[in-house]
Amino acid sequence: MTTEPTRHPSRAVVAALLFLTAGTLVLGVGTALSRSLIPQSIHHHVNSTELRNRNSSGADFGLIRIRGDEVWFVESATASAIPEGAQVTKAAWSLNGRAEPGGSFQLPVPTRTVRTVVGLTAVAGIAIWAIVMSYRSRDRRAVSGDEVGGRAVDEPAGG
Amino acid sequence: MNPSRPLIIAVGAACGVYLTLLAFRLDYLSHFLAGAGVALLVLVACSFLTTRLDLAAVGAVVSVGALGWLSEGLWFGDVFFDWIDIVNTVLGALVVAGAVAGATPTDMRRPAMVRLGAGLVVAGFVMRFVLVEMLR
Numbered sequence: 001m002t003t004e005p006t007r008h009p010s011r012a013v014v015a016a017l018l019f020l021t022a023g024t025l026v027l028g029v030g031t032a033l034s035r036s037l038i039p040q041s042i043h044h045h046v047n048s049t050e051l052r053n054r055n056s057s058g059a060d061f062g063l064i065r066i067r068g069d070e071v072w073f074v075e076s077a078t079a080s081a082i083p084e085g086a087q088v089t090k091a092a093w094s095l096n097g098r099a100e101p102g103g104s105f106q107l108p109v110p111t112r113t114v115r116t117v118v119g120l121t122a123v124a125g126i127a128i129w130a131i132v133m134s135y136r137s138r139d140r141r142a143v144s145g146d147e148v149g150g151r152a153v154d155e156p157a158g159g
Numbered sequence: 160m161n162p163s164r165p166l167i168i169a170v171g172a173a174c175g176v177y178l179t180l181l182a183f184r185l186d187y188l189s190h191f192l193a194g195a196g197v198a199l200l201v202l203v204a205c206s207f208l209t210t211r212l213d214l215a216a217v218g219a220v221v222s223v224g225a226l227g228w229l230s231e232g233l234w235f236g237d238v239f240f241d242w243i244d245i246v247n248t249v250l251g252a253l254v255v256a257g258a259v260a261g262a263t264p265t266d267m268r269r270p271a272m273v274r275l276g277a278g279l280v281v282a283g284f285v286m287r288f289v290l291v292e293m294l295r
Contacts (some may be wrong), residue, residue, distance in 0.1 A: 009213035009260040016217045017260065021253050024224075028246035060184060073239050112183060116243070119180035123173045123191070123250045130169040130257030137261045 014135045018128060025124040029117050035061075035074045036110035037082075041092040046099075049079045077108045163271060166258040170195055170279070173254055185294070187247045189287035190227070194251030196279030198223050202259055203276060206267035216256035223252035251279075 009017075033039050044066040051062050062079020064072040074082075082088060083099040090097030095107045177188035198219045205215035227248035231240055259267065266272075 009216070013213040013217055013260065017220070017253065017257060020217070020220055020249070024246050024249045024253065028243055028250075031242045031246070071239075073241075115180050115183070119176055119187075120243075120246065120250070122176045122180065123247075123254070126169050126173050126176070127250060127253040127257050130165060130254055131260065132257075133165060134257055134259070134261040 008137070009131075009135050011135075014131055017131045021124050021127050021131070025120060028120040032113050032116040032120070035078070036113040037072075037074055037078050037090070037107060038095065038110060038113075039092055040090075042088050042090040042097065045087050046082055046084055049082050049084050051076050051079055075110055075112055077112070078110065081105055081107050163269075163275070166199075166255065166275070169254045169258045170251075173250070185291050186287055187243065189283045189291065190244045190247035191251040191283070192279045192286065193283030194223050194227060194248035195255045196251075196276045196281075196283060197226065198252035198255040199259070199272060199276035199279065202255070203267050203272050206264040210264055212262055212264065212267065213260045216260040220249065220252045220256050224249045 047065040047067065047069075049062060049064050053060055060076060062074045062076045064074055064079055064082055066072065083102040083105055086099035086102045088097060088099050090107075095109070096104060097107070098104050173191060174188065177185075177191060181187050201219040201222060202212060202215055205219070206212060209215055224245065227245045231244055
């Protein structure tokens with residue numbers, strides 16, 4: 001038996017960590033999806049599109065400026081497909097749109113968005129695994145005698 | 160419990176995911192490493208102040224998220240405010256918090272934990288400001 005104070009994560013803490021993980025994942029996936037423009041319906045005049053490179057070799061993101069100088073940050077492949085100087089119309093959850101002038105256009109399959117969503121989900125899964133393993137380790141400590149009478153040894157006897 | 164092993168396994172597995180699926184944005188990995196390192200250093204500091212490292216783990220995640228949000232807004236969001244950068248930073252903190260939430264203060268006060276935390280922060284900054292710049 002050890003005299004080392006032993007604390008295990010409480011259920012409330014585990015729930016809080018899992019909630020934070022889920023919320024973080026939703027934020028990341030939502031942001032990544034919005035940059036493919038696929039979930040959005042578009043009815044805007046596009047002033048210009050621009051490709052930029054900040055964090056990798058090759059252009060890694062695009063800027064779309066619409067009427068009123070509002071700027072959208074999108075995947076570079078998506079920015080390449082949007083016609084400049086045209087009234088762009090696209091339904092939500094569709095790859096196909098129309099530009100006036102310019103005719104129809106098609107957004108590319110967002111491979112980088114898919115990889116981002118899968119990657120963030122995998123890392124969130126690793127975080128969940130770590131949280132669950134940490135919670136389950138208290139049972140192993142109890143079996144090995146680290147805890148006294150089912151109670152962590154640094155908890156007050158009356159508690 | 161020695162938390163080093165699950166910590167290294169979890170961080171290593173996450174690095175593998177970033178290098179295989181997200182290699183086109185290495186800055187995501189740099190944000191993850193920095194978030195993990197800062198969270199670990201915060202938890203080492205908390206181990207001198209409290210025995211409730213599980214509560215400290217939640218606080219560390221929230222602190223790292225707030226710090227990431229501030230730094231993205233003030234320094235790193237040079238072209239635009241990137242929420243995915245913050246998501247990667249917080250995921251790093253969550254992986255570390257999950258791995259060490261069941262640790263004891265003595266586990267966390269080991270010099271190896273300080274070296275690991277500092278090493279993760281340095282690796283994140285080197286990746287972002289040296290490696291990524293070299294690849295541009």
